[in-house]
Every structure is written in structure tokens, then in C-alpha cells.
Amino acid sequence: MKKGFVQNSNYARFLQAVKAVEQRGARESSMMLVTGRAGLGKSETVDRYAVDSQAIYLRAKETWTKRGMLVEMAETLRIKTNSTNHELQARIIGAIGPRQTPIVIDEAEFTVRSTASILECVRDISDLTETLVILVGMETIEAQVAKYEQISSRIYQVARFLELTEQDVQLTCKQLAEVEIDASLVRELHRQSGGKMRLLMNGIATIERIAKANSLDRASMEDFKGIELCIDWQVRRPRAGGAR
Secondary structure (H helix, E strand, O other): OOOOOOOOHHHHHHHHHHHHHHOOOOOOOOEEEEEOOOOOOHHHHHHHHHHHHOOEEEEOOOOOOHHHHHHHHHHHOOOOOOOOHHHHHHHHHHHHHHHOOOEEEEOHHHHOOOOOHHHHHHHHHHHHHOOOEEEEEOOOHHHHHHOOHHHHOOEEEEEEOOOOOHHHHHHHHHHHOOOEEOHHHHHHHHHHHOOOHHHHHHHHHHHHHHHHHOOOOEEOHHHHOOOOOOOEOOEOOOOHHHOO
């Protein structure tokens, strides 16, 4: 499979939300949420954004503490961490403010599990620098953040990731597949993947492997009858071509 990033409809929706926050009226409303079911491409999208915008990218963990978050952020900025939390936060603010460095926190559910202390620390940094903060998580994060008005009042946009459209699947196949995939097989990939990017990528890999083994330059539905392209252990779908 070719390396690359596909600018699909979820990516477009994400960029629209980012632009809206950047053009906001209230400067303290500098946060946005990215939500959606697992496998829709949220992490890949925000990772690409972080690279393109030179943002701070952090992945929250179950064992995270306020100190742990500050240390990881400081290390990303190449700031010395041998100081108190207060001093470390001040150093981070001093580095982020002049450059308006965005902050991306993936798996953000872990920042609001029992208290919002970790996220309140991020809020302080955002308030004082007016920089963009992107919180990424499953759909449940909306309800979790809503419990804390001091945080939720600063959420200006929510980019909700949806299942990929057939056009998204077609674009992904065109840009990443190393074998031509015809329209009928694209439709089958869309059906079997359920619009999940993770399953779609596995499906394309399956097609490439079988096509290579059979010396096929072009993959059609006829070549893949009865073959399960996207294996989801939680959902057993009918095989391609209606075979059971």
C-alpha cells in the first residue's frame, strides 16, 4: 500500500472547525472537541494536523497526572523539567505564547475521568496564551466535558467524525491502493468496512495481497466473490457476492 494521507470528508469537517476557532470572537473560547467512534481516523487526522502546524501532540494515558502532563508537554517543547509544577507551567506558557503553538491531546477522556484538574491546567495555559487546544476522544467525551462548566464554556467547536462515504472510500482506494480497484469492489469495500477507515485499510491490504498472488493489475468484484475483505470480529457480515 502507498504511503499518504487522504483528505476525506472527516478531514474537511475537522479543518472547518479549526478555522472557526481561529476566527472566534471570545479569545478564551479557544478549545474544540474531535469526537467519534473508534476506527474512523480521528488520531491519524489530528496527528497529520500536528505535523503540518507544528503543534504539541500528546496522547493522554490512564496513569496521567497533572505533573505527568506538564512534563510531557515540556519535553515536547524541549524545556527543562527540573522545577515545580507552577514554574514548569510558566515556562510552557512562555514558550507557547509567542509562537501560538496549538495543543492536541488525543485519548482526552483520561483528562476528565474523576476530576478535571488535568484539563484545568491545560485551560490555564490556553487562557493565558490564547492558543488553540484540540481534545480528541470517543463520543462520550462530550458528556464528560459538559460536567465542568469552566471547561465546556470554552469549547467553541465540535468536529464529529462520521462513517466514510462511498466517495471517501473511492478516493482512499485511488490514492493508496497499489492495484486499480473497480467501482463495484469499492462499493463492496464500503459495505464491509461500515465506513471505518481502519477496516477499509485492512480491506485494501487484503485486495492487494490477493491481486499480487494472482498477478492482477485490476481488481474487480468478479475476482473477489466469496472473499471477506474487512474482518470485524464483532460483526459477521455476509461475504462478498452474497456467499455465506
